[in-house]
Amino acid sequence: MRYLPLTSGDRSAMLAAVGASSIDDLxxxxxxxxxxxxxxxxxxxxxxxxxxERHMAALARQNRxxxxxxxxxxxxxxxxxxxxxxxxxxxxxxxxxxxxxxxxEIAQGTLQMLFxxxxxxxRLLGTDVANASMYDGSTACWEAIVMARRVTRRGKAxxxxxxxxxxxxxxxxxxxxxxxxxxxGDPGLEAATDWxxxxxxxxxxxxxxxxxxxxxxxxxxxxxALAAACxxxxxxxxxxxTEPVALGAIKAPGEMGADIVVGExxxxxxxxxxxxxxxxxFGCKAKYVRQMPGRLCGETVDxxxxxxFVLTLSTREQHIRREKAxxxxxxxxxxxxxxFSIHMTxxxxxxxxQLAAINHGRATAAAAELAKVPGVSVxxxxxxxxxxxxxxxxxxxxVHRLAEKGVLGGVSLGRLYPDxxxxxxxxxxxxxETVTEEDIAAFxxxxxxxxx
Amino acid sequence: MTALNRAGWRPExxxxxxxxxxxxxxxxxxxxxxxxxxxxxxxxxTGVDFDETAPSGNLxxxxxxxxxxxxxxxxxxxxxxxxxxxxxxxxxxLGLFPxxxxxxxxxxxxNEKVARxxxxxxxxxxxPQETVQGAYAVIHELAEWLVTLTGMHSVxxxxxxxxxxxxxxxxxxxxxxxARGDDRRVLxxxxxxxxxxxxxxxxxxxxVEDIPATAEGRVDLAAxxxxxxxxxxxxxxxxxxxxxxxERDMRAISDAVHAAGGYVYCDGAxxxxxxxRVRPGDLGVDAMHINLHKTFSxxxxxxxxxxxxxxxxxxxxxxxxxxxVTKQADGGFRLIEEESAGEDHPATFGRMTAFHGQMxxxxxxxxxxxxxxxxxxxxxxxxxxxxxxxxxxxxxxVLDAPFGPSGPCMHEALFSDKGLAEGFSTLDVxxxxxxxxxxxxTVYFPLVVHGAMLVEPTETExxxxxxxxxxxxxxxxxRAKNGDPALKSxxxxxxxxxxxxxxxxxxxxxxxxxPAVAPGAPSxxxxxxx
Numbered sequence: 017m018r019y020l021p022l023t024s025g026d027r028s029a030m031l032a033a034v035g036a037s038s039i040d041d042l043x044x045x046x047x048x049x050x051x052x053x054x055x056x057x058x059x060x061x062x063x064x065x066x067x068x069e070r071h072m073a074a075l076a077r078q079n080r081x082x083x084x085x086x087x088x089x090x091x092x093x094x095x096x097x098x099x100x101x102x103x104x105x106x107x108x109x110x111x112x113x114x115x116x117x118x119x120x121e122i123a124q125g126t127l128q129m130l131f132x133x134x135x136x137x138x139r140l141l142g143t144d145v146a147n148a149s150m151y152d153g154s155t156a157c158w159e160a161i162v163m164a165r166r167v168t169r170r171g172k173a174x175x176x177x178x179x180x181x182x183x184x185x186x187x188x189x190x191x192x193x194x195x196x197x198x199x200x201g202d203p204g205l206e207a208a209t210d211w212x213x214x215x216x217x218x219x220x221x222x223x224x225x226x227x228x229x230x231x232x233x234x235x236x237x238x239x240x241a242l243a244a245a246c247x248x249x250x251x252x253x254x255x256x257x258t259e260p261v262a263l264g265a266i267k268a269p270g271e272m273g274a275d276i277v278v279g280e281x282x283x284x285x286x287x288x289x290x291x292x293x294x295x296x297x298f299g300c301k302a303k304y305v306r307q308m309p310g311r312l313c314g315e316t317v318d319x320x321x322x323x324x325f326v327l328t329l330s331t332r333e334q335h336i337r338r339e340k341a342x343x344x345x346x347x348x349x350x351x352x353x354x355x356f357s358i359h360m361t362x363x364x365x366x367x368x369x370q371l372a373a374i375n376h377g378r379a380t381a382a383a384a385e386l387a388k389v390p391g392v393s394v395x396x397x398x399x400x401x402x403x404x405x406x407x408x409x410x411x412x413x414x415v416h417r418l419a420e421k422g423v424l425g426g427v428s429l430g431r432l433y434p435d436x437x438x439x440x441x442x443x444x445x446x447x448x449e450t451v452t453e454e455d456i457a458a459f460x461x462x463x464x465x466x467x468x
Numbered sequence: 469m470t471a472l473n474r475a476g477w478r479p480e481x482x483x484x485x486x487x488x489x490x491x492x493x494x495x496x497x498x499x500x501x502x503x504x505x506x507x508x509x510x511x512x513x514t515g516v517d518f519d520e521t522a523p524s525g526n527l528x529x530x531x532x533x534x535x536x537x538x539x540x541x542x543x544x545x546x547x548x549x550x551x552x553x554x555x556x557x558x559x560x561x562l563g564l565f566p567x568x569x570x571x572x573x574x575x576x577x578x579n580e581k582v583a584r585x586x587x588x589x590x591x592x593x594x595x596p597q598e599t600v601q602g603a604y605a606v607i608h609e610l611a612e613w614l615v616t617l618t619g620m621h622s623v624x625x626x627x628x629x630x631x632x633x634x635x636x637x638x639x640x641x642x643x644x645x646x647a648r649g650d651d652r653r654v655l656x657x658x659x660x661x662x663x664x665x666x667x668x669x670x671x672x673x674x675x676v677e678d679i680p681a682t683a684e685g686r687v688d689l690a691a692x693x694x695x696x697x698x699x700x701x702x703x704x705x706x707x708x709x710x711x712x713x714x715e716r717d718m719r720a721i722s723d724a725v726h727a728a729g730g731y732v733y734c735d736g737a738x739x740x741x742x743x744x745r746v747r748p749g750d751l752g753v754d755a756m757h758i759n760l761h762k763t764f765s766x767x768x769x770x771x772x773x774x775x776x777x778x779x780x781x782x783x784x785x786x787x788x789x790x791x792x793v794t795k796q797a798d799g800g801f802r803l804i805e806e807e808s809a810g811e812d813h814p815a816t817f818g819r820m821t822a823f824h825g826q827m828x829x830x831x832x833x834x835x836x837x838x839x840x841x842x843x844x845x846x847x848x849x850x851x852x853x854x855x856x857x858x859x860x861x862x863x864x865x866v867l868d869a870p871f872g873p874s875g876p877c878m879h880e881a882l883f884s885d886k887g888l889a890e891g892f893s894t895l896d897v898x899x900x901x902x903x904x905x906x907x908x909x910t911v912y913f914p915l916v917v918h919g920a921m922l923v924e925p926t927e928t929e930x931x932x933x934x935x936x937x938x939x940x941x942x943x944x945x946x947r948a949k950n951g952d953p954a955l956k957s958x959x960x961x962x963x964x965x966x967x968x969x970x971x972x973x974x975x976x977x978x979x980x981x982x983p984a985v986a987p988g989a990p991s992x993x994x995x996x997x998x
Contacts, residue, residue: 017844019574021930022851030854030931034861034876039850042857042876043745045714050750052846059616059842065578068838072831075609076587078602080595089592092822099516101547103584106769109561110554113575115907116771117557121962122902125557126770129550132505135980139537145978148771151628154822182822185806189789189818193642194673236530266530280822290603291593291823292628293773305976311771316972319957319965328972334631334667335913339676344667347629347761351769358550361505364540367514373522380526398527419596427594434807449518 017062082288082424086455086462088382090402090446091232091427092153092180092258093291094283096371097450102285102358106351116311116347120326121318126350127325130313133357140263140360141277142270143299148311148327149349150296153280154183157226157256158190159298159309159343160276164224164252165196166307166342172221175200177210178231180258181432187226197221202436205406207397209237215245222251224276229255229269230262232432233395233444234402243273252276259283260297261448262400264372276300285359286352295352306332309343371449375401379447382456386445389464395442402446404429407467411443414466421462499963502552506980509539515546556963557770558907564929564937566859568880568910568922569662569710571740571762576839579766579832588831593823597803603827604793604801610834611777611793614758617845618739619749620779624788626825630737633757633776634668634704636789636820640755640780641702641731642672643787643817650729652701658687660711660914665704665735674701681916685711685871685882689720696728706735707751708742710914711871712856712880712922722752731755731784739763740926741853741879744846754781760826764833775829786815791824851927852879855934859923862938866945870917879926885919889951894919899966900944902959906937 022030027039036042043051055061063071082095089095106112110125117123117130130148137146150156161173173191175184175198184200191198199217203210214225225246230236239255246253255269257279269277281295282288298310305312306329314328334341363371379401383394391408405426407414412430419425429442447456494501525531541549558565565572583589591600611623624640627633638655645652655669658679666676677695680688687705703725707715715721722732734748734756740763748756760766760775768774780788790813791805804812806819840848853876860881864872868886871877885894898908898921910922923941925934947955959965 017840017847019576019839019928020844020847020851021928021933022854026931027851027854030858034854034857036857036876039854042850042853043714045716045875045878046742046746047716047719050719050746052745052747055842055846056616056744056747057842059613060838062841062844063838065839068835069578069582071838072582072606072835073585075602075605076582076585078605079587079591080599081586081590082592082595083586083590087592089594091594093592093594095590095592099543101515101543105547105550105554107580108551108554110557110559111550111770112580112767113560113565113572114557114770115565115567115570115572115768119558119898119902119908120967121899121959121964122556122558122907123770124963125553125555128502128504128553128556129770131978131980134978135504135506136538138979151632151773152821152823155628155632155820180822182819185790185819186821189639189820192818193639194671236527238530263532264536265525265532266527267532268536271532271534287589288592289589290591290600290827292821292826293775293828294823305978312976312978314972315977316968318967322964324964324967326967326969326972328969328976328978331973334663336663337667338663339666339670341663341667341670344631344635344664344671345629346631346662346664347759347768347772347774349773350771351767352773354550354770358546360538361509361541361549362515362543362546363538364509364514365511365536365538367516367518367540368536368538370514370518370522371516373525374518374520376525376527377523380523398530400527416596416598419599424592424595424599431594434805 086423086458088426088445088447088459089424091432091444092182092280093288094259094446094448095288095450096261096283096448098285098287098359099362102355105358106355111354117327120324124324127313129354129357131315131325133353134313136357136360137297138299140260141297141299142268143277144302145305146297146299147308148313149353150298150310150345151349152294152296153258153278154186156278156296156298157183158187160254160278161187161196161224161226163276163307163309164254167252167304168223168250170221170223171195172197173223174214174217174225176214176227177201177203178233178235179226179228179256180232183256202433202439203233205395205439205442207395209235211237211242215242218245218249218251222249224252224254226254226256229257230259230400230402233404234399235396236266236398236400238272239269239274240272261372261375264368265376266400281356285355293349293352295349295356307342308332310345310348374449378449378451379403382447385456385460386463389460389467391467401448402444405443405445407441407443410440417466418462423459423462425459425463500552500555502549504980505539505541505549509541511535511539513540513542515541515543563905564925564933565907566909566923566925568924569737571924571926573765573926574928575765575767576836579835582835583828583831588827601801604803606830606834607793607824608795608801610830613837614777614779617743618756618779619747621782622780622785622788624778624780625792626789626821627757627776627778628821628826629772629774630757630759630776631664631668633778634664635672636778637733637755637757638668638672639817640784640787641733644731644784645701647815652699654700656695656700656703658705660709660916661704661706662710662735662737669704684874685713686715687717687721689717692721693724696724696730700728700730702731702733704733704735706738708738708878712877712882713871714878718751726752737762738879741849743849744842745849754784760829760833765836766829766832773826773829775826787817790816790819848927855925855927855929856881858934859925859938863941866942880922880924882917883921884917888948892948892951894921896955897921897944897948899958900955903961904940906940
């Protein structure tokens with residue numbers, strides 16, 4: 017077996033060396049009734065690399081890849097071009113097959129990368145600090161709500177109706193068991209966000225207000241007034257960014273006063289990957305750093321005075337604090353953070369701004385083209401690279417008919433909000449730099465045919 | 469370049485120690501210093517070309533106008549920066565990585581290849597279901613393997629890592645208790661447990677109480693039984709446990725907990741030791757997470773991503789999270805989400821993450837499982853256990869093995885700092901191993917053993933590698949017993965000497981900021997450059 021180096025001769029010699037007559041002697045602590053005498057029946061035995069690759073490739077072919085044709089899906093996961101060098105570098109064995117950097121003398125590669133990542137993320141989000149990553153945006157969002165509870169010692173979170181429904185769903189699941197109170201609801205099909213109403217709803221029990229930017233319907237809005245209202249009431253403003261490329265074009269939540277900014281970093285470097293692994297971003301104001309969840313990398317010096325990096329402030333973490341930890345998170349998304357950091361380094365500020373501008377320009381062009389389809393209108397007054405189309409009919413069957421015509425034409429609100437008939441005609445459309453003018457024309461033509 | 473030593477230190481700072489050979493660059497041949505991207509990049513440089521010029525936007529007052537401060541590098545500089553950084557890391561690809569409880573085994577490259585097939589890597593989680601049947605098939609096929617290998621009823625695939633899987637299992641227990649109107653608040657967790665266990669229990673709103681251990685390093689069954697009662701929701705037991713021992717009384721523990729109305733959570737971090745030889749389902753377990761990045765060899769990546777599917781008993785299955793994949797009568801697959809949960813899965817505790825879980829880890833784990841098959845996986849457990857015992861028995865004369873006399877270990881060998889010279893600690897042994905070219909074992913865990921050293925070789929190491937490692941560790945153990953002062957300042961040959969962790973925590977520097985003045989950096993003209 018190609019991954020197992022011991023020969024049968026080795027095994028015999030080693031058994032003799034440990035004083036065992038057979039391998040069964042080493043499993044002597046397993047009670048007889050739980051011992052399996054041979055390979056579990058009904059399962060295949062080992063297979064060659066060729067056979068396994070053939071099997072996996074056959075399954076992969078049963079999927080339609082995003083790159084197979086016009087593609088307009090977003091709603092929390094975005095398709096961007098990832099430079100070839102990113103995937104090459106993350107497959108360096110020294111990154112790919114390293115563990116969490118608990119022995120810093122021989123993990124400076126990972127640690128320096130994490131320090132650079134934290135610095136990049138903090139600047140992008142407009143926060144003082146950022147951690148070394150969370151699982152994904154949805155779990156980072158819940159952790160932000162819990163952190164706001166710790167900071168404010170209050171238990172009521174107001175969720176904007178523009179928050180991704182999966183993120184809201186994760187928060188609802190957790191709140192059921194932790195006793196946190198959530199105030200939430202579905203969005204309306206209108207151009208304005210609910211942020212003005214949220215400002216009014218803040219009270220003395222409010223721990224935080226959670227807004228998404230751009231939101232699930234693609235809307236963007238200024239959160240300065242909301243941040244001020246939160247501050248006045250002793251609550252925190254939590255901003256959620258599911259499309260970080262947007263922050264190359266629009267103001268960072270931290271710049272507008274958000275206390276905690278979390279996000280889904282998948283857009284930069286990671287790829288679609290059918291939903292995971294993704295990359296949770298987590299930044300906040302410096303004064304709250306000791307309440308943060310997750311790993312933090314910090315600068316220090318070694319015994320010879322050389323600069324070096326270590327994991328730090330770990331008294332917040334489960335391996336030290338156990339049941340008093342700020343979170344139970346251990347393994348995070350290290351390699352995805354590396355991919356993000358490499359892609360961001362390749363882009364640099366100039367490249368990120370250009371990428372964001374191209375996304376916005378392409379989306380603006382697509383919105384104009386799609387709005388020409390009879391019966392179709394664009395709901396948004398402002399957007400970055402994603403907007404909501406209002407169709408004259410339920411969007412969900414339209415998505416399937418578009419797929420039959422070879423166009424993956426967005427995410428229907430019927431899929432995201434199956435119980436809300438008022439949203440059924442909404443279709444969320446994302447347009448990135450990977451979309452061509454021909455793709456837009458094909459989408460518009462297919463939509464026209466489907467709606468005819 | 470306006471200054472030398474962009475890494476921020478001066479050659480003379482290394483002088484006076486054991487090594488007086490300083491170089492102009494700070495490099496030592498293949499050991500290369502590397503500055504931060506913030507010190508070598510610029511906001512105007514980019515390593516990405518675009519086919520078009522960007523149109524002017526219409527974002528109004530929301531337009532981001534202030535500088536962001538993100539340095540860019542050209543592609544050539546980027547490749548070099550990260551390649552140079554990578555060389556400062558130890559990794560499995562370089563040698564034995566015997567971190568106990570972490571299962572650092574070889575990561576097959578076939579798995580990397582199949583995960584990158586466009587049908588998997590370039591598919592969106594919200595694509596119409598008819599366009600992603602192959603992805604659902606992967607999830608379903610892996611789920612079937614996990615259920616069969618563990619002898620459990622079903623599996624929740626969406627948890628993102630081990631600790632997230634623990635949370636999933638504990639929420640299933642909470643939901644099951646709630647469904648029967650039973651308000652139990654206490655979870656019993658052994659002291660030897662991973663820190664994630666009590667942290668997870670607390671995160672989910674439970675109170676944590678310790679279960680005492682026997683002198684043999686196992687759960688004290690009598691003490692556990694005495695504590696069970698109407699307030700106890702269940703136990704979280706690791707099996708094999710973190711001392712590297714199989715919990716012989718696992719079935720009795722499960723039966724006692726069930727009889728008292730509780731549930732049994734098993735931390736499956738150490739499943740590698742028993743895969744193919746023992747099914748947790750036969751031991752009465754109700755929920756167990758499986759770290760795909762341990763037993764099934766998806767790469768650790770310097771700290772993730774992981775993946776933590778949770779196998780469930782029939783009693784807990786109805787409460788499993790959304791979404792999940794089911795196979796239909798016609799052979800097709802369907803995703804059960806909030807929409808149809810009412811009919812198909814009404815008792816679910818809800819959703820714990822956006823989308824379906826770690827697809828990129830599922831493809832890798834499935835390729836690993838298919839490569840090994842039922843026979844190979846059994847061999848994995850046997851070789852992992854044999855390798856660990858070989859280490860235990862070749863070192864227990866020079867290192868204290870607290871549970872060695874009571875019998876064989878499972879997949880990891882546990883030693884303590886007993887017998888080291890005065891003033892010498894487990895940390896010194898670990899740092900000495902670094903100089904010998906190894907990543908150290910897990911240190912100071914589990915907490916139940918003083919100065920613990922937990923060595924997990926895994927099955928992917930050859931006898932020759934183990935023999936050399938044993939020789940190296942024997943030598944260090946003897947140096948530590950004899951009080952060799954050079955060991956106190958190890959490592960001597962790593963990219964960095966011991967790092968000042970107190971300084972890092974006392975005045976945290978967590979992000980780069982432009983230094984006011986470059987500290988003591990001479991200009992090129994000062995040192996005679998042009």
